[in-house]
Each structure stands twice: as C-alpha cells, then as structure tokens.
Amino acid sequence: MGAFRLMEYGGAQSVQSPSTPSPLPTSPLPTASTRPHAHTATYLESTQLRWVQEMVGALLSTGEGVGVITVDWSKAAPPTYAQAVANIRLVGVMVGHVVSRLVDMGVSEKAIHLIGHSLGAHLMAYAAAHFTVTRGLQVGRLTGLDPAGPYFASTAPEVRLDPSDAAFVDVIHTDTPTRPWELDRLGAAEAMGHLDFYPNGGRQQAGCQGSAAAHIDREETVAGGVLSYIGCSHRRSFQFFTETITNKRCRFVGVECTSWEEYKTGACWGCEGRVCAPMGYPAHLPQPQENPVPGEGVQPYPARRIFLGTNPERPFCAEQYRVTLITSGHGGHGDLAHFTVTLRGHLRTVTIPAPESASWVEAGGQVSWLGWGSGELSGLYNLRVEYEEDHNLLQALVWRFQPPTLSVEAFIVQMLSTGATVRFPFCGAEMQAGQSYTLLPNAGCQ
Template sequence: MLNHTSNLFLQTMFFLSHTRNDTIVDEIHNLESPWNGKDVYNKTQVQTLDNRCYGEYGCYSLKYPWTNDARTLSQFPEDPSKMKPTYCLYTRHNPTQCQPLEHQNPETIYDSFLIPSHRTYIISHGFLEDGDRPWIKELTRQLLIKEDGNVIVNNWGVGSSPPYTQAVANIRLVGYMTAVLLNTLRREVGVRTEYVHLIGHSLGAHLSGYVGNTLYTVFGLKLGRITGLDPADPYFSGTEPIVRLDPTDATFVDIVHTDAAPFVKGGLGMGEPIGHLDFYPNGGENQPGCDQGVFKFIHVEKGSIVKGLRKYLGCDHIRSYEYLTESINSRCPFIAVECDSWTNFTAGNCFNCLRNGGLSCAKFGFNAVKHRNSQLLALGKSVYNTVYDSKPFKYFLITGDKYPFCRYIYRVTVNISNSTLSQEHRGEVGKFSIEIHGTKGRTEFMSLFKEQHYEPGSEHRQVVGGAGVGHITNITLRWEHEMSMNILTWRFEPALIYVSSVLVESLEEKQTIRLCNPSNEKIITGQDAKLMECQTPHISEIQDYQDDS
C-alpha cells in the first residue's frame, strides 16, 4: 500500500513539474482534421499554429488525435538540435565500449563492428532516464550472451527531462529519428528491418511504436518485433492506436504489464491490452517484493539513498525490465497461461494448455516469439491474423519477490474431510500454506486461499507459483488459526481441521498427484502435516505446453 501511495506521489510530481507551453492550443481537439488514421506524421512541410516541421524529420500536428479528451494538453517536440539522441552500438567485439552510429555520417557505420546479417536490438529508456542506466547495461549484456547480435542503445536523455508533457511530445520526433537511422543501416550495409527487435520501457515503449509506424508509412519497411515494457499510461491510455504502441507497429508486438493499477491509485503503466500478446505477471500490478519499506530498498542498493528511493518509488514499474532480462538466458520456462482475468487464473479456471489447439500457454518474455511462430505453423498466416484482429489475448504468470523471479505453476485443491469427526467438529476458521517436495528439491511455503471458514466436505482450489521440484513426491501442509479481538475466533483448545486429501497439479511437469494421510486426517494449528501419495492413487497426466525451443 505504501509503495503504491509513493507511485502516486511520483506521478503527481511529474504533472506538477510541467509548464504550459505557448504553442499549446487549448481547443485544438475541436478543429477539423485530415488525419487518415495511419500516419504519425504530416508529410506536408507547412508551418501553422498547430503544425510544426523539422526538415528531414517530418511535420507534427497538435490536432486530433494528438489532442483529445484523454490528452487535453499537447505540445510540439523540441528541436532535433536540442535533443540530439545518440545511438551506441554494442556487440561481442565491444560489449561495454560504445560505438556511436550517426545516420548523417555513414563512416560511423562502416567502421563499426555491426554485423548486418545478424539480429539487431534497439533499447529505449523512459522518462527521467538516459542510456547509461544499469538495467540497460545488464539487458545488453544478457542479449549478447544469448546471441552474437547487434545491440543499439537509444539515449534520448535530454528529451526525457521534465516536464512530462514535453517528454511525451519528444518521443514522436525521436521515433522518427530512430527510424531514419534504421533506414540508413538498411541502405548502407543491408540491415533487414524484419530482423530488428525494439525493446522500450515506459515512454520508450511508445517511442518504439513510433519507430515502427515511421518505418512503414515513410519508408515502406516492416519492423520485426517490439517488446513494450510497462508502456506509460498518462497521455496514452484511451487514445487512438496511432498515438500509442499498437499491434500494427511491428510483425509481432508483445507487452509486459507490471504497474497497471489505475493512475489515481499510483499506477504508472497501461492496463489495457495493446499488443498481439499481453503478459500480466501477478495480475499486472502489486508485484511481489514491492510492498517493503524504503529502508529495505536502500539496503539492497548498498546504502544509496538516491538509488534506493528511486527503486522504492517505481518498484512495480521497473519489474517489467527485470523480468524480461531474466527471461533471456534463464533455464526456467517462464510459462504464462491465457485467461480472461487474474481472478479466473488464480482460481484455476484456465489451467489447461490444450485450449485453442494447444496454444493457450506461452513462454513469457524474450521467448514469447516462439509462441507466435507455433501459432503461425498451426493456424496459417491468414487465420492467425484473423484471430489476433478479433480480440486481445491476455496471459498471466506468477513470479517471486526477488531474483530469480521465475516460478513454476501449480494448481492445488484442498478437500476438507466429510468424515463423522469432521462433521461433528463443524469446520474451522483459518488458513493453509503448502510446501511441495519433489525429486529435484522443494518449494518455499506458499499461502493458499484467504483466511476463511472451511466447511466439512468443501473443496478449495488455487493456483500458486513456486520453485521447480521435478516429479512431485509429497507435500507438507500447514494449518494456522489466529485469534483476534473477534470472540468467534477464541479457542480454549488448539484449533484443528480435518483434511481428506490434497490434489496437486504441475503445469510444467505435466503431473497430477493426490496426496493424503488416511491414518490421521486431523491437522492441528501450528503443526505441519506430511502428506504422501494416496494408497488408491488418482494420477493422470495433464498434457501441457510443448517446449519448441
């Protein structure tokens, strides 16, 4: 709760920091617009009150859809000579030494270590950042470990400064400038844009969308992939697709939502699905580990107050790039399940990867493109395009509260005994937690359900995330009853509950096992019960996601 209040404080400061520019037109959204719904830029080089041009970098309108009910203030981008974004190339030959690339100076391209036939990544930061951020360096390092590619860091730090409304305007121009660079790389050395993958965080996500749109509308080129990391919400939510990142900006657009709480509650990222695949770790908000106090973050950052405060204020927002970075070289599968809501996902109502022709589970993060490739093979291009034009696809997964974040997915069903003793006891109020044991280790204790009254004969089911344990062999079930000021919770003897069995299903291991302790169904509060596979087993294989790596 405290962290999300801090997010609200941070976002409020963003808006309080903006000053109204003289070029803003108050009622501009009421003017007639020639907008055709496709072009980000007005190609007519005519300067007017609501249109400004920057030579080779196009013209920019303040008319609809750039000013509307969702975006009542709109500004022109600052002059290119002021912003001067830089593009640093990193390869395995120069993993930490920047090689600047300049589209107006092709010699910088010829003299670089860029390999035109290899995949190219472009990383774009967000508001109040620059290209020298530690997370960008780590993301670059992981990408170069993964493959012998080209990583270009788009440093638009000057343009990302306050006010926020100006930074929002600036990414339109930086997007165009980045597209010009890509076109130059194609023309001069043969870089293929279909093998270019843009990764953008917050405002950088929408910036990446402008790159893709410019490549298509101005140069007739199609970008291969855009990964939007918690795309910024203010001034983008509720706007036309052309104003924000959308699926038409690249052949494949995947989105990671980690701070999608409503803006009034402190959320910095968008909640609406805007890609081909939209991933919602932990429901897209309230990320595990982000509810700790500010001093915990300062300690993690080795005593740095500035770094600790920054991480504390934006914890949910930055989880998006932390999750993506881990997914690049992790052996953990990072499986996500398609579902209509986080509530239904955690209730276990979507625990089936056989839906939609076996395509209802996808790998999260860097390997999400494998899901798209599987779908293309299974459905064919025309059907694939029809399916993804018809509705958004939302995928959910569970992470841990610290690195490594990846978790395996388990569906746990607890069956309260309906025996005579259980009926005579008439149920109990409390909560469960479970530790799953297997051939490769065990999970931590994972909380099950909210504290509630458990009736005899009732069944309770929940999806949880824990470490991978291999083939499940047994579990430890913990029951806890806590007394409070409510007289109904008072007990003169230790509280207890009768459990007949627990069904555990592992999505990744494709295993279902029923566990019990038939000689003693009673579990006393504060005491752990070890449950083994039932004597009359109820085991079935659940067909699951097939690894196509």
C-alpha cells in the first residue's frame, strides 16, 4: 500500500498564497490504496529551503502509490509571531478541507499522514480536528516535529497538538526548556502524543554548541548559518525525521523512561517489559488498538516518553550502549570515580565517555551508565577502560598516601538494537585510579 502525506511549510519568500491550496493530483487520481502525506513547516521559513526538498524526496522514495502535498502558508506567517499563531486557526481549517477532499476522491482517511514542524505541528492539529468534527473520522497519523512552545505550552488540549488529533500521534522534541523561564527555547516540553520522543533529553542537541561563525562555516551561507545558530536544536527534529527514512543501516531506537537523567543511568533499558520504540518514520503504537473518534467513552492512550542519544553530526543515528561495572566484595571500600570506556569492534571504535557526575562505586555492588556511538561494531575485540578519581572538594579533604583502588570483577556491555550482552572480566588484583586497562571479552582468568 502506498502513502499520501501532507507537509506544511511557511516562509517570507513564497510562491503561493495560503488562500490558493496546492493543486490536487489529477493524473492519476488518488485511490483507496494511495497513502497521502501532508507537510507544513514553521514560522518565517522559505519554501525553497533544502530541508523541505530533502524530506519530500525521502517520503516519495518510501514506495509506490505515495503522494506528498506541501502546504505553503508563508503569506499567513509574517511577523509578528502572535499574528502567525492566530492565523494557523484559519489555515488549519483550509488544510482540513483539503483532507476532506482527498477522502471524497477515494483516499482512506487511515492512510493520511500529517506532518508539521514547530508552529506547523499545531496547524496540522487544527486541520485534523476540523476534519474529525466535520466528517466524524480521524486521519491515520499526525507527526509533530518539535511543536512550538511559545503560546502553546501548558495550554488546554484543544489549543495545541494532542493525542486525540489522529489515530496515532508521534512527536519528536528537540529544543525544550528545562525551566519555565528559559525563553530562548522554541519547543514544548510536555508530552503531546501517543509516543513522545526526547532525543538527547529533548534539550540542546549534540553538535549544536559552538559560535555563530562555526555554524556559518558549516552551512556555507551567512543566512543559513545564522538560522542554524539560532535554531540548531529546533531544526534537529526534521533532520532526524528525514534520516529515519534515508538511513537504511541504523534505526533511532529509544526506551520509555521517566526522565533523561534516569535514562542515562541505565535504569531504563531493554525491550523486554518496557516500551522500546523506533523514532521518526518507522514509529508506531506499541500495541495495535482501535482508536475511535473521541467522545465515545474510550480511555485515552497513555502518553509515553521515549529517550535516546544521537551523534552530533550526520549520520545522527547511534547505537545505544549500557555499561555496567561490577565490583567484588574484597577490600571493603568504594570510590567516587569516573570511567571512560572505549569499545573496539571489527568495523569501528566507539568511546563511551564517563557520566558528567562521578559515580559512587560500592564494594560488592554495581553501577551502570549509558553511551551511544555510530553504527554497528560487528563483534567486540576488546574494552579499554580509563579509571579517573573524582577531584571534588570532599575528595580533596581526604588525605591519600596512594591513588584509590577498586576490586573490579567485570565490565558488562549491552547493545539495545540487538540485545547482545558481552562480559569483560577483570583478571587483575585491583584497578587503580589514574591507570588504563584493556579487557578481553569472556576471558578466562587464571
């Protein structure tokens, strides 16, 4: 079965009036087997931006019978932002009318996929809601790419994107505030869908640090560099989504957890007994369910927050690793320490840096942390660990005649995508701070 998707974009430089929808395809006519995709973008963006073209091309490459409609509402999205927010109500009704026309032409509403970035995510929510109210039906899917936060955060579901807008609503958050007074973040932190993905915690994205000059150099144009510098994390949402289509060798898989901090400790791990879901184009509800039109006494599908880490540059997709250090009870002491682990495989080497905060390693206990890196290792040859003691004030007040040591039993490395687990025994007496050690997988200690 093909697809028909509606995409939205807005921009100061436009070629169409929002009062003149893109012409519907007439040859061949859409059929019940056609799957439409509709797409919109965000406030003050050009219709000629490269990311729009890349996403359209990626969607069209997903199979036969796929159609993409891009909705240009740029003339309704001029400064001020408040006016653009007000205008998306009307534009959403117009897009909802287009969706209704598609259904009249024989397209199944279940095959329709609405996609919107930033302000466009809420615009598509209005379009979907208008279609539901007027036709008593729901579109099959709505994807929100870092839905806009200003004027929408902490509002009623009727005002913003919410799970009732489609049979399946998935959201990618990439530029959310950690505190209410952080006004420089463009996205909304609250869960708005059936599955809400928070890559890198949904906050500042990996690779988005650096000066404006660095962004300009990377984008090769001043305008593109400034836009990247201001909204780098905000833009990651549509970059991630497009890569989930084009990257055939890696999937953006995350795990349900209560917070980013808890996820990084390894407390939420694995696909057995937890929701483990792919982000972006392959996303789907964890369990098939009928999701009738709201208002019929059906319990809402519970919101699920999915976390994962990414690479700082393309390809962004990264394998998720959990490292667990197991200590023996010998020695009867612990230490506050950092451990940087480097995994050497057949295809590449991946370094998993120590957590930002030092971990208290208890004698006879264990501690875990997460890391991520590019691609498949295809077999682990060895693990190299660097043991660094923590130099905080408390540690400085403790007089040591020699570096601290730990009685280490083994390191265990797990990979999320394959479920593989590899044990690296430590065959020495004690591990000493300030030293590096190379361990072999499943080695037999003499």
